[in-house]
Amino acid sequence: MRNMNVYCFILLGFTVCVSGLAQAEKVFFSSHRPTPHYDEVYQNVLEPYCVLCHYEGNEEEAIFDFSKKEIVKYFMDLILDSCVANDRMPPGFPLAAEEKKLLVDWYQAGMPD
Ligand code: HEC
Numbered sequence: 001m002r003n004m005n006v007y008c009f010i011l012l013g014f015t016v017c018v019s020g021l022a023q024a025e026k027v028f029f030s031s032h033r034p035t036p037h038y039d040e041v042y043q044n045v046l047e048p049y050c051v052l053c054h055y056e057g058n059e060e061e062a063i064f065d066f067s068k069k070e071i072v073k074y075f076m077d078l079i080l081d082s083c084v085a086n087d088r089m090p091p092g093f094p095l096a097a098e099e100k101k102l103l104v105d106w107y108q109a110g111m112p113d
Contacts (some may be wrong), residue, residue, distance in 0.1 A: 050090065054067075
């Protein structure tokens with residue numbers, strides 16, 4: 001009987017520990033994650049996947065020059081609709097989950113420079 005109590009105690013301690021860690025992890029990864037900035041979005045998404053078609057002077061082919069920050073910001077709602085919600089862009093090769101998340105995180109952070 002005494003042994004049972006010891007086991008229960010260990011089990012309880014273990015459970016508390018694991019849930020504590022899970023909680024710490026949640027706090028650490030959600031609130032201490034650095035806010036994405038424009039450069040990160042440009043280097044990881046726009047430059048490799050968009051600007052090859054959406055560049056200045058190619059508007060007849062693909063409207064919008066996404067090498068310009070102000071244009072990207074202005075059309076960000078449309079970009080999210082196209083690339084995150086509906087996989088319309090890039091045509092035929094949708095963005096990976098991580099790249100979509102970067103776009104969404106940047107937008108939700110208020111699109112900092
Ligand atoms: C292979 C060339 C190509 C690439 C790469 C490309 N686009 Fe496009 N995009 C086009 C063309 C052509 C159009 C206009 C015709 C159309 O709507 O299909 C267009 C239209 C759009 C539109 C307006 C229509 C819509 O679907 O909402 C948005 C927004 C857009 N692109 C965003 C992007 C973003 C953001 C990327 C990069 C993640 C990207 N595109 C990559 C060729 C491209």
